Amino acid sequence: MQITEVREASHYIASPMRNAVIDFSQMTVSLVALITDVRVHGKRVVGFGFNSNGRYAQSGLLRERFFPRLLAAAPDSLSDAAGELDPWRIHQALLENEKPGGHGERSVAVGIIDMAVWDALAKAHDIPVAVYLAERFGRERPLDSVSVYAAGGYYHPDGDLTSLRREIRSYLDLGYTRVKMKIGGAPLDEDLRRIEAVIQEVGEPGRVAVDANGRFSAAEAIRYGEALAPLDLAWYEEPVDPLDYASLSDVAASYPGPLATGENIFSTPDALNLARYGGLRVSTDILQMDPALSYGVVEYARMLDALRACGWSESDQIPHGGHQLNLALGAAFRLGGIESYPGVFEPFGGFADDQAVEDGFVGWPEVPGVGLEAKAGLRPLLAELWSE
Amino acid sequence: MQITEVREASHYIASPMRNAVIDFSQMTVSLVALITDVRVHGKRVVGFGFNSNGRYAQSGLLRERFFPRLLAAAPDSLSDAAGELDPWRIHQALLENEKPGGHGERSVAVGIIDMAVWDALAKAHDIPVAVYLAERFGRERPLDSVSVYAAGGYYHPDGDLTSLRREIRSYLDLGYTRVKMKIGGAPLDEDLRRIEAVIQEVGEPGRVAVDANGRFSAAEAIRYGEALAPLDLAWYEEPVDPLDYASLSDVAASYPGPLATGENIFSTPDALNLARYGGLRVSTDILQMDPALSYGVVEYARMLDALRACGWSESDQIPHGGHQLNLALGAAFRLGGIESYPGVFEPFGGFADDQAVEDGFVGWPEVPGVGLEAKAGLRPLLAELWSE
Numbered sequence: 001m002q003i004t005e006v007r008e009a010s011h012y013i014a015s016p017m018r019n020a021v022i023d024f025s026q027m028t029v030s031l032v033a034l035i036t037d038v039r040v041h042g043k044r045v046v047g048f049g050f051n052s053n054g055r056y057a058q059s060g061l062l063r064e065r066f067f068p069r070l071l072a073a074a075p076d077s078l079s080d081a082a083g084e085l086d087p088w089r090i091h092q093a094l095l096e097n098e099k100p101g102g103h104g105e106r107s108v109a110v111g112i113i114d115m116a117v118w119d120a121l122a123k124a125h126d127i128p129v130a131v132y133l134a135e136r137f138g139r140e141r142p143l144d145s146v147s148v149y150a151a152g153g154y155y156h157p158d159g160d161l162t163s164l165r166r167e168i169r170s171y172l173d174l175g176y177t178r179v180k181m182k183i184g185g186a187p188l189d190e191d192l193r194r195i196e197a198v199i200q201e202v203g204e205p206g207r208v209a210v211d212a213n214g215r216f217s218a219a220e221a222i223r224y225g226e227a228l229a230p231l232d233l234a235w236y237e238e239p240v241d242p243l244d245y246a247s248l249s250d251v252a253a254s255y256p257g258p259l260a261t262g263e264n265i266f267s268t269p270d271a272l273n274l275a276r277y278g279g280l281r282v283s284t285d286i287l288q289m290d291p292a293l294s295y296g297v298v299e300y301a302r303m304l305d306a307l308r309a310c311g312w313s314e315s316d317q318i319p320h321g322g323h324q325l326n327l328a329l330g331a332a333f334r335l336g337g338i339e340s341y342p343g344v345f346e347p348f349g350g351f352a353d354d355q356a357v358e359d360g361f362v363g364w365p366e367v368p369g370v371g372l373e374a375k376a377g378l379r380p381l382l383a384e385l386w387s388e
Numbered sequence: 389m390q391i392t393e394v395r396e397a398s399h400y401i402a403s404p405m406r407n408a409v410i411d412f413s414q415m416t417v418s419l420v421a422l423i424t425d426v427r428v429h430g431k432r433v434v435g436f437g438f439n440s441n442g443r444y445a446q447s448g449l450l451r452e453r454f455f456p457r458l459l460a461a462a463p464d465s466l467s468d469a470a471g472e473l474d475p476w477r478i479h480q481a482l483l484e485n486e487k488p489g490g491h492g493e494r495s496v497a498v499g500i501i502d503m504a505v506w507d508a509l510a511k512a513h514d515i516p517v518a519v520y521l522a523e524r525f526g527r528e529r530p531l532d533s534v535s536v537y538a539a540g541g542y543y544h545p546d547g548d549l550t551s552l553r554r555e556i557r558s559y560l561d562l563g564y565t566r567v568k569m570k571i572g573g574a575p576l577d578e579d580l581r582r583i584e585a586v587i588q589e590v591g592e593p594g595r596v597a598v599d600a601n602g603r604f605s606a607a608e609a610i611r612y613g614e615a616l617a618p619l620d621l622a623w624y625e626e627p628v629d630p631l632d633y634a635s636l637s638d639v640a641a642s643y644p645g646p647l648a649t650g651e652n653i654f655s656t657p658d659a660l661n662l663a664r665y666g667g668l669r670v671s672t673d674i675l676q677m678d679p680a681l682s683y684g685v686v687e688y689a690r691m692l693d694a695l696r697a698c699g700w701s702e703s704d705q706i707p708h709g710g711h712q713l714n715l716a717l718g719a720a721f722r723l724g725g726i727e728s729y730p731g732v733f734e735p736f737g738g739f740a741d742d743q744a745v746e747d748g749f750v751g752w753p754e755v756p757g758v759g760l761e762a763k764a765g766l767r768p769l770l771a772e773l774w775s776e
Contacts, residue, residue, distance in 0.1 A: 010452075023485060028452075054487055060448005061493065064398075064416075097411060099442055100602045101630035101652025102681075104490030105449065214488040242489035243657035246664055264489025269631035276634055277665055293490075 001045075001084045001124060002075040005035040006067050006113075007385045010057040013345045028057035029348050030109075033385040034116040036085070038124050040368070046386045047120025048372045049112040052292035052321035053345045054263065058109035066094050066109050084124070087117050091298040103267035107295045114296020115325050115370065123369040129325070130364045133332035137301065145361040146330035147337035149209070149234075150174070151322065152344075153181020153198060161197045168201045171342055175357030177207055178234060180339075184212035188227055195231065211237040214264065218247035225255035235260040235286055243270075249279025260286035263320030266294040271303045275310040282311040286336065290320040291329060304333070322349045324371045327364050338362075347377030389433075389472045389512060390463040393423040394455050394501075395773045398445040401733045416445035417736050418497075421773040422504040424473070426512050428756070434774045435508025436760045437500040440680035440709035441733045442651065446497035454482050454497050472512070475505050479686040491655035495683045502684020503713050503758065511757040517713070518752045521720035525689065533749040534718035535725035537597065537622075538562070539710065540732075541569020541586060549585045556589045559730055563745035565595055566622060568727075572600035576615055583619065599625040602652065606635035613643035623648040623674055631658075637667025648674035651708030654682040659691045663698040670699040674724065678708040679717060692721070710737045712759045715752050726750075735765030 013029050034047040051058060070078075073093045080086040094110050122132035130142040150171035153164060164181075171179050181198050183191045191210075199205045210233055216224060221239035228236055235258040240247040242264035252259055259280060265271050271289055274280070280287075287307065291300035304314065315336045319326045322340035330338045340362070341349050351357075352365035352374035365374040372378050401417050422435040439446060458466075461481045468474040482498050510517035518530040538559035541552060552569075559567050569586050571579045579598075587593045598621055604612060609627035616624055623646040628635040630652035640647055647668060653659050659677055662668070668675075675695065679688035692702065703724045707714045710728035718726040728750070729737050739745075740753035740762035753762040760766050 026485060055490065056453060058448070060446070060450075060452055062448075064448055065444060097414060099652055102443065102492030102495070102654055103631075104495075105493030107490070107492075241657050243491075243655070243661060245661060264487055266490055267631070269629050273631060273633060273661060273665070277661070 001079065002037045003034055003070060003078070003085070004037050006070060007033045007035070008059055008062050008067070009381070009385055010059045011381060013053065013348055027053060027345070029053070030057040030059055030062060030112055031348075031381055031385060032062065032112050032116050033382070034113065034120055035386060036120055036124070040124060040126050044388055045120055045123045047116035047118070047123065048370070048382055048385075049115030049117075049119060050323075050348050051108045051112050052290050052323055053341070053349060054320070055105070055108045055293055058105065058112060061106055061109040062112065065106075066113060069094055069096060070113065085117055085121055087114060087121070087296075087298050090114075090117055091295065103270055107266040107299075108293050111292045111294060111296040114298060115292060118297055118325070119369040119372070126368050128328070128364055128366060128368065129370045130328035130331040133297070133328055137332065139332055139334075142328070142331035142364075143334060144331070145358075145363040146327055146335070147360060148176070148327075148340045148357060148362045149178035149180055149337060149360070150176040151180045151211070151339050151341050153179065153194070155182060155185045161193065164194055165197050165201045168198050172202065174342055175359065176340070176342070177360035178209070179207065180209040180211055180234075180237065182213065183210045183224070184215040188224060192227060195228075195233075199231070205232045206234055209234040209237060209260070212239050214238045214241045216240055218244075218250045221247065221251045222254050225251055229256055233257060237261065237288070238263070245273060245277035245279070249277065252279035252281065252285070258284050258286055260288055260318070262288035263290055263293070265289050268299060268303045268306050272306050272310070275307055275312060283316065285316070287312060287317050288320045288339075289317070290326065292321055292323060292325055297325070297329065300329070324351055324364070327351055327362065328370060331364055347375055347381065350375065389467065390425045391422055391458060391466065391473070392425050394458060395421045395423070396447055396450050396455070397769070397773055398447045399769060401441065401736055415441060415733070417441070418445040418447055418450060418500055419736075419769055419773060420450065420500050420504050421770070422501065422508055423774060424508055424512070428512060428514050432776055433508055433511045435504035435506070435511065436758070436770055436773075437503030437505075437507060438711075438736050439496045439500050440678050440711055441729070441737060442708070443493070443496045443681055446493065446500060449494055449497040450500065453494075454501060457482055457484060458501065473505055473509055475502060475509070475684070475686050478502075478505055479683065491658055495654040495687075496681050499680045499682060499684040502686060503680060506685055506713070507757040507760070514756050516716070516752055516754060516756065517758045518716035518719040521685070521716055525720065527720055527722070530716070530719035530752075531722060532719070533746075533751040534715055534723070535748060536564070536715075536728045536745060536750045537566035537568055537725060537748070538564040539568045539599070539727050539729050541567065541582070543570060543573045549581065552582055553585050553589045556586050560590065562730055563747065564728070564730070565748035566590075566597070567595065568597040568599055568622075568625065570601065571598045571612070572603040576612060580615060583616075583621075587619070593620045594622055597622040597625060597648070600627050602626045602629045604628055606632075606638045609635065609639045610642050613639055617644055621645060625649065625676070626651070633661060633665035633667070637665065640667035640669065640673070646672050646674055648676055648706070650676035651678055651681070653677050656687060656691045656694050660694050660698070663695055663700060671704065673704070674706050675700060675704055676706055676708045676727075678714065680709055680711060680713055685713070685717065688717070712739055712752070715739055715750065716758060719752055735763055735769065738763065
């Protein structure tokens with residue numbers, strides 16, 4: 001099994017939303033096709049990968065560094081003893097001559113290729129990637145469905161409480177039972193009114209999480225935390241800069257409920273620093289590293305191993321990014337849950353068309369690979385990159 | 389003063405060297421020209437910037453995100469009250485809609501533009517950038533020359549002790565008095581023989597630093613440190629992964645001499661974590677953050693402010709990267725020194741042609757701007773991007 005060609009296209013996944021820090025009107029995504037020399041049922045095995053939302057397309061890094069390295073590597077050096085593509089050796093080849101530290105952007109680019117590799121491998125075995133991942137990592141059969149929450153509650157350009165409640169109601173109507181909303185883009189009293197409205201809509205504060213997207217200073221985060229604590233929310237996410245472990249630790253010391261962070265942590269060394277210095281509390285707090293933004297499954301599995309040594313288990317992990325690779329990992333690794341952004345970042349975001357959310361859980365499709373082909377909206381974009 | 393156009397070209401700065409982690413045979417650099425509507429002495433003011441070595445060209449990120457943002461910004465939003473380009477407002481415009489965390493690659497891309505902005509501003513004032521920086525940051529007149537050491541002692545493909553000594557001797561002949569050499573790419577006993585040879589050549593262990601490029605585990609780093617400690621070297625650099633503050637702290641607890649690190653730390657939050665958790669000792673250890681890899685002068689000044697609050701002063705800083713912007717910053721901010729890579733990474737590396745190193749110090753050229761035009765080897769590359 002060899003890679004014969006790689007292709008990439010960049011697409012806009014613009015949304016009219018904004019959080020406390022950025023707006024998403026210029027958000028882009030790279031879609032990669034990794035073409036192999038293998039055929040299954042007469043059809044060429046092509047692995048597809050894309051980057052998770054929040055960071056941008058990586059056309060430049062892919063074309064300047066990572067595709068050339070992949071194609072320059074001796075095919076044998078990218079394969080295991082059985083002659084199959086080896087995600088670990090590919091990871092190593094991609095990071096050849098990359099210095100340590102500085103884990104941003106390139107972690108996204110490598111994550112895209114990693115997703116395409118797992119997609120190709122599962123397709124070569126003619127099984128869903130959730131099943132393939134469980135087998136490769138020596139786990140039990142994957143869960144049939146994974147706990148999923150709806151991330152929304154953005155600051156709409158013309159947003160008011162009525163439109164916010166309508167947005168949240170639409171998630172509940174879709175089958176979600178837990179939601180997350182943005183805070184920190186408005187004054188505290190306005191945010192508290194927004195939170196109260198969402199709690200009323202959802203019916204239970206424990207099913208509502210809030211996300212400050214790293215916007216607050218320690219003092220602001222603690223002040224917000226004091227106001228939020230009595231509400232008993234599901235969690236309080238990214239109160240401070242994602243790398244400001246000292247401030248996070250101060251927040252953790254004063255906020256009794258669950259904190260969540262990690263979507264802007266892209267490597268094992270960074271994840272370990274978060275665990276060591278962030279003051280987070282095992283089995284209370286939630287880690288949200290997104291494999292697709294963090295060099296892919298190979299690095300994510302290393303991260304989980306490293307975190308396990310610090311007491312964190314798979315059930316503490318609820319990855320950022322509402323995409324099918326995380327759904328498969330959630331099922332295979334039995335993670336605490338996954339995120340979803342209903343209706344936005346389409347057609348890349350979201351799950352297979354035939355997999356409705358039911359009572360807060362979503363299943364993976366019975367198709368070979370990650371399941372991108374199981375989304376009608378994606379098929380034309382896949383076909384632009386590859387068709388036989 | 390407005391930016392009318394930006395241009396970029398990528399160049400190879402290949403060197404036959406390798407350190408303990410990467411080889412430099414594929415190293416690239418982006419050169420950017422920032423064309424303004426200002427003329428001085430009848431000549432168009434064009435600012436040039438490039439990225440420091442060790443990380444790669446940033447053509448993709450520049451063209452996909454940062455140039456479009458720069459050109460889409462209202463010109464007034466990039467200028468100060470006097471109508472001049474404002475490096476802080478430009479920095480803010482470039483990082484619009486960028487999430488926090490993940491400081492790699494984009495920090496390099498933004499650093500390139502930042503260098504070009506300072507180059508343009510100093511040229512618009514018709515003064516060297518060292519003088520301009522000292523004025524803008526309210527400092528005294530810049531130092532005439534800055535302490536500089538020669539980074540070399542690489543593992544040459546055909547290297548032996550004779551060629552290593554010849555390499556080191558060539559630096560001394562150029563006027564350097566302090567040198568740094570790579571370790572960790574060979575077994576300890578071989579490295580000790582290499583170090584001993586270099587000490588003999590330089591004449592004094594306090595003028596020899598060693599650099600492991602983040603290669604060691606904590607245990608290996610401590611073992612190396614035990615062997616190095618009796619030698620009384622200038623410093624022991626990057627013993628462990630640049631983000632592994634826990635291991636660095638263990639090394640600091642066992643190694644009595646100066647440690648140095650920071651070249652792979654690209655943001656203020658990362659620098660603060662290093663200061664908080666790395667176990668480093670103020671006024672013994674050395675910080676090496678490279679402004680050109682770290683979002684530029686704007687972020688570097690913030691880093692220095694944040695570190696000052698932790699007890700670190702300018703004299704503790706010896707930035708990575710042997711380029712003229714760091715020389716100017718060394719002079720304007722009175723840093724502890726700067727790095728240089730004699731003869732490699734040319735024509736981007738190194739200083740003005742008329743500025744020989746004398747007794748371990750190097751001066752900045754009396755030309756407007758950063759001084760790229762004062763290197764004959766660079767002039768054709770500058771002219772490729774811009775000529776009137």
